[in-house]
Amino acid sequence: MKQELRKEQALEYHSKGRPGKIEVVPTKEAKTQRDLSLAYSPGVAEPCKEIAANIENVYKYTAKGNLVAVISNGTAVLGLGDIGPEAGKPVMEGKGVLFKIFADIDVFDIEINEKDPEKFVQIVKALEPTFGGINLEDIKAPECFYIEKKLRELMKIPVMHDDQHGTAIISAAALLNACEIQKKKLDKARFVVNGAGAAAIACIKLYESLGAKRENIFVYDSKGLIHESRTDLDELKKEFVQKGKNMTLTEGLKDADIFIGLSKGNTLTQDMVKGMAKHPIVFAMANPDPEIGYELAMEARKDLIMATGRSDFPNQVNNVLGFPFIFRGALDVRATQINEAMKLAAVKALAELAKTPVPDIVNIAYNEKNLSFGPTYIIPKPLDPRLLSTVAPAVAKAAIDSGVAQIQITNWEQYAIELNKRLGLDNQIMRILGNKARRDPKRLVFAEADNVKILKAAQIIFDEGVAYPILLGKEKKIRAIAEENNIDIEGLPIIDPQSDETEEKRKEYGDIFFKKRQRRGINQYESFKIMRDRNHFGCMMVETGEADGMISGLTKNYADTIRPAIQIIGTEEGVRKIAGMYLMLTKKGPLFMADTTVNFNPTAEELADITLMVAREVRNFNLVPRIAMLSYSNFGSSDSAEAKLVSKATELVKQRNPSLIVDGEMQVSMAFNKDLLKENYPFTELADKEVNTLIFPNLAAGNVAYNLLKEVGDADAIGPILLGLKKPVHVLQLGSSVRSIINMALVAVVDAQFKSKHLPTEEIVSKSPWWKRFNKASKDEVGKTKVKIVRGVRGREHEF
Numbered sequence: 001m002k003q004e005l006r007k008e009q010a011l012e013y014h015s016k017g018r019p020g021k022i023e024v025v026p027t028k029e030a031k032t033q034r035d036l037s038l039a040y041s042p043g044v045a046e047p048c049k050e051i052a053a054n055i056e057n058v059y060k061y062t063a064k065g066n067l068v069a070v071i072s073n074g075t076a077v078l079g080l081g082d083i084g085p086e087a088g089k090p091v092m093e094g095k096g097v098l099f100k101i102f103a104d105i106d107v108f109d110i111e112i113n114e115k116d117p118e119k120f121v122q123i124v125k126a127l128e129p130t131f132g133g134i135n136l137e138d139i140k141a142p143e144c145f146y147i148e149k150k151l152r153e154l155m156k157i158p159v160m161h162d163d164q165h166g167t168a169i170i171s172a173a174a175l176l177n178a179c180e181i182q183k184k185k186l187d188k189a190r191f192v193v194n195g196a197g198a199a200a201i202a203c204i205k206l207y208e209s210l211g212a213k214r215e216n217i218f219v220y221d222s223k224g225l226i227h228e229s230r231t232d233l234d235e236l237k238k239e240f241v242q243k244g245k246n247m248t249l250t251e252g253l254k255d256a257d258i259f260i261g262l263s264k265g266n267t268l269t270q271d272m273v274k275g276m277a278k279h280p281i282v283f284a285m286a287n288p289d290p291e292i293g294y295e296l297a298m299e300a301r302k303d304l305i306m307a308t309g310r311s312d313f314p315n316q317v318n319n320v321l322g323f324p325f326i327f328r329g330a331l332d333v334r335a336t337q338i339n340e341a342m343k344l345a346a347v348k349a350l351a352e353l354a355k356t357p358v359p360d361i362v363n364i365a366y367n368e369k370n371l372s373f374g375p376t377y378i379i380p381k382p383l384d385p386r387l388l389s390t391v392a393p394a395v396a397k398a399a400i401d402s403g404v405a406q407i408q409i410t411n412w413e414q415y416a417i418e419l420n421k422r423l424g425l426d427n428q429i430m431r432i433l434g435n436k437a438r439r440d441p442k443r444l445v446f447a448e449a450d451n452v453k454i455l456k457a458a459q460i461i462f463d464e465g466v467a468y469p470i471l472l473g474k475e476k477k478i479r480a481i482a483e484e485n486n487i488d489i490e491g492l493p494i495i496d497p498q499s500d501e502t503e504e505k506r507k508e509y510g511d512i513f514f515k516k517r518q519r520r521g522i523n524q525y526e527s528f529k530i531m532r533d534r535n536h537f538g539c540m541m542v543e544t545g546e547a548d549g550m551i552s553g554l555t556k557n558y559a560d561t562i563r564p565a566i567q568i569i570g571t572e573e574g575v576r577k578i579a580g581m582y583l584m585l586t587k588k589g590p591l592f593m594a595d596t597t598v599n600f601n602p603t604a605e606e607l608a609d610i611t612l613m614v615a616r617e618v619r620n621f622n623l624v625p626r627i628a629m630l631s632y633s634n635f636g637s638s639d640s641a642e643a644k645l646v647s648k649a650t651e652l653v654k655q656r657n658p659s660l661i662v663d664g665e666m667q668v669s670m671a672f673n674k675d676l677l678k679e680n681y682p683f684t685e686l687a688d689k690e691v692n693t694l695i696f697p698n699l700a701a702g703n704v705a706y707n708l709l710k711e712v713g714d715a716d717a718i719g720p721i722l723l724g725l726k727k728p729v730h731v732l733q734l735g736s737s738v739r740s741i742i743n744m745a746l747v748a749v750v751d752a753q754f755k756s757k758h759l760p761t762e763e764i765v766s767k768s769p770w771w772k773r774f775n776k777a778s779k780d781e782v783g784k785t786k787v788k789i790v791r792g793v794r795g796r797e798h799e800f
Contacts, residue, residue, distance in 0.1 A: 008486055009460065014090060021093045022100075022107070027063070058129070059334065063106060068133040068327055070095045070109045071124055076140035076163070079287070085111035088138055095137060095162075103324035103388060104422035105331065107135075117143045121150045128155050132331050135323065136161040141198040142236055158330040158338045164202035166319035167262070169326070169343055170379065171283055171307070172206045173350035174317060175258070177378040178305045182279040184257055186211035190277070192252050194291060195262035196221040196237055203260060204240065209344060218242055218252045222263075225252060250275070257281065265289025270300035283307045285317050305375045314376035321380060322346060325388055328419070329395030333405035345398035349391045353380045361385065364622055365432045367439040383431060388423055389416040429583075429590050429621055430743060436622075437466045437749040442548035442756065444748055445538040448555055449473040449494065455487045457741035462492065466742075467749050470547055472497060472534040497537035506531040509540040517567060535561055539568040542727050548752040549728035551744055554736055558597065562722070565729035575724040577602075579610045580731075581617060582706045582719035583747075591709075592618050592625070592693040596702035597720040597731075607649035608656065611695050613723040615660055618693055620754055627693040628671035628686060629653075629664025630701070635681055636665075646697050661685055668694065668705075718743045721751075728752045 014020065029035045037043050047061035059065040074088030075081075089111050096107030110127070114120045120143075124134060134157065136148055148161040160166075179186060191212060193200055196219055204217055219226040219240040226237050227246045245251075253259065253272045261268065261284040268284060268291040276282075282297055284290035287309040294313040297306050307315035326346050330338055358371040365383045380387060393412055399405040409415050444461075446454050449471035455478070458469035471478055475494045482489045495502060510528035513536070517527065530536050535556065541547040553561040562578075571578055580597025583590055594614045599606060611627060618625040629650045633643035646665035653662050663684045670677050671691045678687040696702035709715045718740065720731050728751040730744055 006463070006488075021090075022096050022109070059132075064130065065132045065331060065334065066104075067106050067108065067131050068099060068135055068331075069124075069127060069131045070099075070107050070135045070137055071112060071127075072110075072137045073112050073114055073120060073139055075115060075138070075143070077138045082140065085113050092137060095135065098320055099135075099324050099327070102320060102382075102423075103328040103392070105324065105327055115143075117146050117150075121147055121154070124151055125154050128157060131157060132334075133158040133327050134160070135327065136163075138163065141201075142234060144198050145201075145236060152337055156336045158327065158335050160323070160326070160338045161198070162319055162323045164198045165206075165338075165343060166322045167199040167285065167317065168202040168206040169322045169346050170317045170319060170350065171203055171260070171285065172210060172347045173321075173354070174283065174307050174315060174379040175207065175281070176210065176347065176351040177354055177373070178281045178307070179258075181375060181378065182257075182281060182305060184279070184281070187213055189216060189257040190255065191217040191258045191260060192249070192256045193217060193219045193260040193262070194249065194267060195260075195286075196226060196240070197262060200260070200262040201236060201240075203262065206343065206347070209340060210347070214240070218247070218256075220249055220252065220263075224248070259283065259291075261285055261291035263291060265291065266293075268292035268297075270296055273297055273300040273304065276301070279303045279305075281305050283317065285309045305378065307378065311382075315378050316382070317379065318382050320382050321350060321387065322391070325391035326395050328388065329392035330399060332392065332415070333396045333399045333407045333409060335396075335399040335404045336406065337404050339399075339402055339404055341398045341402040342395045342404075345394040346391050349394035350380060353384070353386060353390050354378055356386075359385070361432060361622055365435045367435055385420075385423065389419045392419055429623070430585070430746065432622065433746045433750055434464070434466065436753070437746045438464070440749075440753050441465055441467050442749045442752040443468045443470060443546075444745055444752075445470045445472060445541050445547045445550040447472050447534040447538040447550060447552035447561075450477050450481060451554055452481055452485050452487070453736070453738050453741060454554060455482050455485070455489060456738045457745065458492060459487050459489060460738070460742055461745045467745055470495065470541070472538055474498070495537075497534055498532045502537075506537070509537065509544070512540065512544070513568065533564070536564045536568065539564045539729060542729065543568050548756055549730070549748040551730050551732060551741070551748055553731035554734070554741070558731060561729070561731045562598070565722070565725055569725050569727050569729060571724050572726050575613070576609060577606060578722055578724035579613055580720035581614055581723055582717055583621075583721065584706060584709050585716040585718070586709065586713065587715075589690070590621070590623070590692060591715070593702055593706050593709075594693075594695060594723070595699060596696070596706045598699070598722075600699045602698065604645050604648035604652060607646065607695065607697070608652035610723075611649065611653045611662065612656060612660075614693060614695065615657070615662075617721065617723055620750060623692060625661065625693045626686065626689045626691050627653075627660065627662035627664075627695060628666055628668070628691045629662065629695050630668055630671070631665035631697055632667060634666050634670055635684070642697055649695075661689060664695070665697075716740075716743075718747060721747055727755055 028039060030039050051057045051061060070092045072085065072088050072092055074083055074085040077083050077088040077091055089109065092109035092111060096109050099105040099107045112120060112123055114123060134151065139147060144161050144164065148159060151159045189212065193204060208214060217240065225242060225247055226233065226240045228241050228243050229246055250272055254275045255277045257277045258281045263286055265286050266289060273282060273292065280301060282304060284292050285308060290308040290310065294306060294308060297304060307317050309317055326338060330342065354377060355373045362381055362384050363369060363371055366381055371377050393415060396409055400408060444467045446458055446469055448454055450473040458471060461467045462469055469492050471492055471494045474496050478494055497506065506528060509531045514522065514524050514527035531540065535552050538550040538552065542550050566578065578598055579595040581592055581594040582596050583592055592614060595602065595610050602610060615625040615627065629646050631643045631646040632638065636647065643665050650662060650664045653660060663686045674688060677684060696705065706717060710717045722730055728748045730748045732741060732744055
């Protein structure tokens with residue numbers, strides 16, 4: 001399903017809180033007067049003197065070595081054209097975000113109000129003392145060629161115009177693999193390149209470095225073939241002039257082996273593709289619409305390998321596969337430039353990586369069962385955690401071998417380890433969880449739908465294909481809130497448990513509830529009446545299979561949400577007590593904490609039960625649980641009853657699941673200090689492990705700890721995630737943000753996928769008593785069920 005991003009959401013994302021997407025954060029302590037004296041005057045004079053004595057010391061005493069400038073004049077921003085430097089700033093900030101999250105490179109974005117190429121060059125050249133590298137961005141052709149060439153000549157730091165070379169590097173890697181599969185040789189292949197801009201010219205030159213022959217490359221611009229008969233060609237295009245017959249694009253594609261599209265959407269037809277040689281390769285890289293749609297192209301030729309710039313089709317040519325890792329490698333050896341050898345090294349590293357077994361974490365992230373090298377997987381995926389430790393070392397080594405590196409790396413294994421530490425790999429968890437949810441979206445009941453945050457979240461999770469929201473509350477009020485806040489809820493079922501329309505359903509649910517609770521203080525009248533409460537009604541929808549999960553608690557007391565779930569849904573087999581867990585997204589990675597919300601003073605047996613439930617849930621996030629059982633004591637250093645309880649619980653966990661990585665009792669500081677742990681308690685299996693799960697001895701400790709992390713430690717809290725219920729019911733924190741609600745919805749959907757024994761997703765809409773009133777299901781041409789939800793007069797169609 002293609003995700004839909006709305007104008008309102010994009011504007012709110014950029015404007016909410018501190019405007020923009022980046023900030024500067026000190027890397028040294030700056031709390032005391034002494035700290036400030038070291039950071040600035042008088043202490044700062046000492047590194048100044050050292051740098052003055054040896055200019056290379058600037059890399060030792062400042063951030064220059066990890067700092068890249070993303071520089072633009074806003075003359076070719078996305079597909080928007082010349083919109084000016086200020087209007088281009090959000091793109092440059094966004095590029096900075098990608099540098100940081102994919103390669104831990106710091107960025108200042110610099111927008112320059114200058115179109116004269118020579119003046120632009122002088123401005124950027126003057127910035128060389130500040131930066132370790134320069135990423136040129138969104139500068140129009142032909143000026144971009146001159147600017148990059150001149151800066152590379154003048155500067156002794158890496159300079160790269162990513163719009164040119166990023167696409168060239170990624171597509172070249174894909175091309176190598178496509179040619180291997182299609183059994184084509186680059187030096188014999190006949191190319192048709194549609195587009196003659198910066199990216200196209202860079203692609204051609206890089207393909208030639210790999211073996212392609214200039215005489216076999218036919219280049220087209222908006223006026224046709226770059227041909228000797230043309231009198232309107234600039235110097236750059238004259239390099240690619242073809243002689244002989246002047247052919248149309250259709251004629252040029254006849255028996256062509258490879259089509260490279262860097263022009264505009266829908267310029268290639270099925271007939272053109274049909275006219276290509278056997279086993280053709282089509283890279284339709286125009287964005288957002290490729291030169292030919294993926295389905296149309298594959299329908300035209302079954303022997304085709306195709307790539308696009310789109311994430312919703314196989315073989316995405318995405319620049320993020322290149323620039324973060326190329327600059328990382330260049331910075332780490334302090335390269336004076338990014339040369340052809342370094343680009344080719346990146347090409348070959350990417351191509352080889354696609355041939356290696358794909359980690360499960362990548363399959364999950366992209367809703368695939370088993371990605372493997374072949375026609376639909378010729379290039380790695382952007383979320384592959386191996387990219388940094390594969391591409392950056394290849395680039396660094398090429399810089400050393402080609403003589404442009406000023407630092408030598410000798411221990412490459414250690415370098416790869418250091419690169420992975422930079423990433424905080426586990427913090428991709430929410431992206432992976434989101435994609436896992438999209439694989440099989442579930443029906444989620446939102447019990448407090450008369451709240452603007454809930455409605456915003458419901459709109460987003462539906463638009464993104466994460467879940468089918470079911471809204472509980474008074475329809476008139478919900479629609480008024482939605483209209484007032486420009487939230488589109490057309491097509492989403494709204495159910496009012498108190499309305500006359502749901503009276504029969506209340507009776508049905510009331511009968512079920514009475515049978516469950518008739519000997520526990522509830523009479524029949526109360527059973528019917530209580531179904532007017534949204535939490536009870538929602539839980540009953542989940543219990544009867546008319547929904548797959550429920551989310552509540554934004555405005556309700558915690559107990560008021562949990563109680564109906566326990567009474568109606570009940571606990572899993574073998575579970576004596578439910579527990580509450582928080583997932584904390586910290587700078588060091590995800591941290592699971594329990595019990596933080598339910599059990600006040602668990603016994604050793606109960607603490608063991610909680611630990612095993614948590615371990616199972618952590619595995620649902622595709623992580624290996626590494627568990628520290630916490631106390632104020634370290635491995636028997638205290639003989640108090642509290643310490644012994646945790647020690648006993650640890651023993652019970654090990655007895656029930658010997659393969660689990662768990663130890664205790666221990667202090668929290670010991671759990672996170674591997675060196676200290678190894679020095680003092682070398683016997684523990686946590687000595688060389690990164691702990692990701694904390695089990696607290698009681699509710700007070702757990703609750704205080706997660707709140708401290710959230711409020712003081714700047715960690716994002718997701719939860720509480722209820723453990724031990726038969727079916728998913730999850731509770732929001734009071735006043736949760738829209739982002740927190742969405743994250744909780746992802747957890748609920750994945751939980752429902754694990755626990756669900758109901759209908760497969762493709763039958764949900766057609767057989768759900770709520771959804772079939774609002775939507776329709778249809779069959780596609782090959783007979784597979786396709787769920788289609790058409791939303792209101794806007795006619796937006798989503799397929800799940």
